[in-house]
Amino acid sequence: MEVKLSVDYDQNENGVKLKDLITELVSDPEACKAITSLIIGDWGAAYEDTMDDAIPALIAASPLLPNVKSLFIGDMSSEECEISWINQTNLGPLLSAYPQIESFTIQGSTELSLEPLHHEKLHTLEIICGGLPKSVLQNVYNGHLPELTKLVLYLGVEDYGFDGSIEDILPFLNQNPFPKLTYLGLTNSEIQDEIAIAAADAPVLEQLDVLDLSNGTLSDKGAEVLIHSDAVKKLKHLNLNYHYMSDEMTARWRATGLSVDVEDQQEADADDEYEWRYPAITE
Numbered sequence: 001m002e003v004k005l006s007v008d009y010d011q012n013e014n015g016v017k018l019k020d021l022i023t024e025l026v027s028d029p030e031a032c033k034a035i036t037s038l039i040i041g042d043w044g045a046a047y048e049d050t051m052d053d054a055i056p057a058l059i060a061a062s063p064l065l066p067n068v069k070s071l072f073i074g075d076m077s078s079e080e081c082e083i084s085w086i087n088q089t090n091l092g093p094l095l096s097a098y099p100q101i102e103s104f105t106i107q108g109s110t111e112l113s114l115e116p117l118h119h120e121k122l123h124t125l126e127i128i129c130g131g132l133p134k135s136v137l138q139n140v141y142n143g144h145l146p147e148l149t150k151l152v153l154y155l156g157v158e159d160y161g162f163d164g165s166i167e168d169i170l171p172f173l174n175q176n177p178f179p180k181l182t183y184l185g186l187t188n189s190e191i192q193d194e195i196a197i198a199a200a201d202a203p204v205l206e207q208l209d210v211l212d213l214s215n216g217t218l219s220d221k222g223a224e225v226l227i228h229s230d231a232v233k234k235l236k237h238l239n240l241n242y243h244y245m246s247d248e249m250t251a252r253w254r255a256t257g258l259s260v261d262v263e264d265q266q267e268a269d270a271d272d273e274y275e276w277r278y279p280a281i282t283e
Contacts, residue, residue, distance in 0.1 A: 001034045004075065006041030018043040018054040026064040037070040046076060047085040050111065055089065059097040071098060074107035081108075084130035084160040084283050088112035092139075095119055109161050112136055117143030126152040126185075130282045131161025134168045141171050148178040152185030152212060155195075157282050166194045173202035185212030185239075188279040192216030192243075200229040212239040214261070217277035219244045219268075227252060237261075242280045244268055 005021045018040070026032055040058075043051040051073075073094070074086050086108025092115045095104055102123045106112065109129035117139050125148060127136065132155050140153070155169070156162045169186060171177075176184075184204060186195050196213055205211065211232070213222075223245050226232050233256075240253070242264040253262045269276040 002037035002039065002070075003035050004039040004041055006076070007044035008042065008080075012044035016044070018051055019057040022054060022057040022061055026061045029064050032064045033067055035065055036067050037072075038065065038068050039072040039075050041074075042076040042080045046074070046081045046087055046108070048087070050087045050089040052089050055094055058094055062097045065098075066100065068098060069101060070103040070105075071095070071101050072105040072107075075105075076107070082130075082283050083108055083128065083281060084110065084156075086110060086129075090115055092116050092118075095122070109133060109136060109156075114139040114143065117145065119143075119145055121147055123147055124150040124152075126150075128152075128154050128281070129156055129161065130154075130188075130279075131156035131158065132164075133161055134164035137164060137168050141177060143177075145178055147180060149180050150183040150185075151178065151181060152183075152187060154187055154215070154281060155189035155191075155279075157190045157279060160282050162190070166191060166198060169195060170198060173199055173204050176204040176207070179207075182208055183210040183212065184208055185214070187212055188215040188281050190217055190277075190279055192218040192279075193222035196222030197225045200225045201231050205229075205231040205235065209236040210239065211235055211237075214239045214241040214243075215280035216242070217244055217279060219277065220246050220249045223249050223253070227256070233258060235259075242266065244277045 007016055007018055043054055073091060087110050088108045089111060090113040102121055104122055105126045107128045109132050122145050132153060189195055192213060196218055218240060232238060236259060238260040241261040244266050250262045250265060253260050
């Protein structure tokens, strides 16, 4: 059973707190045993406040939620709070409090940290945001996640929090620390061409089934290197959905016979001097 807890505008105005909803949820321990997926939406004015006061309640609730396998923190619409306005916090202790969790999804990266990131059973980690700080990249790379099979990182843009460079991403490609990883998503990036070029013959491809470079600013420059890569040809699937490739390049991919998603072609904004390309999620 899936349960979502969220504090809407009216509740927030009336003083309702996320920690109150958590306390109410676990007031029936027997019913809690049926919950397999727990989603935390808006904790009330997430554009102003973190969920720090609710973290202790979520940690305390863990013994009463023994069958939760999936945890999503920050699942809210743009009407509730734009992704890049969501105020996160250190979620490492929360994840540690749920040792049975297999899937952990986070939306929003402002003030986000994952310290410590240590979990023996986690299979899937996904961080959705308009700009991922390099400090979080380092948290993930240095994490102890021996069972991780799927990692998806929305890298975003500098204006909304991405303060790294290709040098901060290369370790995931060249010295991947997750021995069971089969799905790697380095997505939604303003440097998608650089990532594509670096990924084309990266050592990590030897263990991957899926490489996900979707939702970014990929153009023919990066795609040209990918399409000539023998390692890419061995993948079960390549996700290039939402891209800035030309009609010709898109047709070339379709003619390869590979399992590749080249849907959602974008057109760059341009004038006589400059060309602008934007990832799918920024603000």
